[in-house]
Amino acid sequence: MKRKLIAAIGVAGMMIGLAACGSDDDGGDKKKSGADGFKGQTLTVWTMDGSTPDQWQKDLTAEFEKKTGAKVKFETQVWDGIQQKLTTALSEENPPDVFEIGNTQTPAYAKTGGLADLSDLKKGVGADWAENFNKATVVDGKQYAAPWWFANRVVVYNKAIFAEAGIKDIPKTRADLFAAFDKIKAKGKEPVYMPGQNWYFFDGLTIGKGAELVKKDGDKWVSNLSDPKIGEAMEIYKKYQSYSNAPKDKNEATPQQADVFSKGKTGAMIAMGWEAATAIKANPKLEKDLGYFTIPGETADKPEGVFLGGSNLAVAEGSKKQELAKEFLKLALSDKYEGQLAKLNGVIPNKESLNSNLTGNAVAEAAAPAAKFGGTTPLIPEWAAVENPPNPITTYMTAVLNGKSHADAAKQVEGELNKRLSQKQ
Structure with missing residues (x-):
């Protein structure tokens, strides 16, 4: 692609x-x-x-x-x-x-x-x-x-690293995937490249939890970041990030995660198809070792939520x-x-x-x-201003990864999020 x-x-x-x-x-x-x-x-x-x-x-x-x-x-x-x-x-x-x-x-x-x-x-x-x-x-x-x-995103993985760790089967559940990461980590390799602000992957996790990032308050949209379901999605993200050496305050483009993955020392990345092509271009020898599978969810019959x-x-x-x-x-x-x-x-x-x-x-x-389990960011005109850098939700993500509770991190950025949602388009 x-x-x-x-x-x-x-x-x-x-x-x-x-x-x-x-x-x-x-x-x-x-x-x-x-x-x-x-x-x-x-x-x-x-x-x-x-x-x-x-x-x-x-x-x-x-x-x-x-x-x-x-x-x-x-x-x-x-x-x-x-x-x-x-x-x-x-x-x-x-x-x-x-x-x-x-x-x-x-x-x-x-x-x-x-x-x-x-x-x-x-x-x-x-x-x-x-x-x-x-x-x-x-x-x-x-x-x-x-x-x-x-x-939407998939798991792009290095078959050689998975095989070296003794992983024979494609993970079918999130627990299976984390177990695979544990085996890769035991071999001294980075299981997955997951920077702290991979916002679109996090949005997919919130979709999987059935969470809404905004809610209606009278005739205006306001933050719903304090919703416990969003906190649950963030805990899943935090688990992914715990297996990575990536910075907690950067996104997948800083540096380009495909460039990091191309070095052949990382087990997987959550990525788009073009990112796999970028990795292959940087390291053509990697192509024979690349594989792809659906991001697994909590149960084998329902994949993880994804941003479409x-x-x-x-x-x-x-x-x-x-x-x-x-x-x-x-x-x-x-x-x-x-x-x-x-x-x-x-x-x-x-x-x-x-x-x-x-x-x-x-x-x-x-x-x-x-x-078919995917969704998007909130489909309201007011959302456009939210994603302008620095996206307050990425600030929330980094705060949680650095030790703040979900509630405290959500409260920290709520004012800025509401300010952006009130901007006229």
């Missing part, structure tokens, strides 16, 4: 806006009957770098143009600065007709009025979209986007070609093209029935079982 494709996961909470381009013709949705119902029109589609494989784009374009008589123009965007660019584009006269948007960004854009209502599309092609995937596309009961692709990063597809409220845009989405989100995207990019498709397309991709096969 390409690193650029998964970059959305790390930036999915930030919002702002810059300049745009839109369709290059002035025709609106003047539909006629038959295959050439939209003949003469051009649909502009913004997708992010790495999201649309060449073959997928080629096949979809050909079928779309044959079906509608219209042309489609894909314009590749980069994640750096896209929030600013898209915000401005949606306010202009000719916005992109269809565009890719980070799943956790969708509610904020919907609240500004920039996204068209796609409730009729949901009825037509989305009846069996995974409920937890679709959650990030619904705001105030209306469907403002369509779930497209997803990715990914993208939705949306239609601009200001687009003059909304009906044509919906015809595009019907094709792009069909089983044929959703399955093809999963197969080519190794991403989790929007319905579980399409997971067979992941067969043969070791990372995706390891990620898929946990995806």
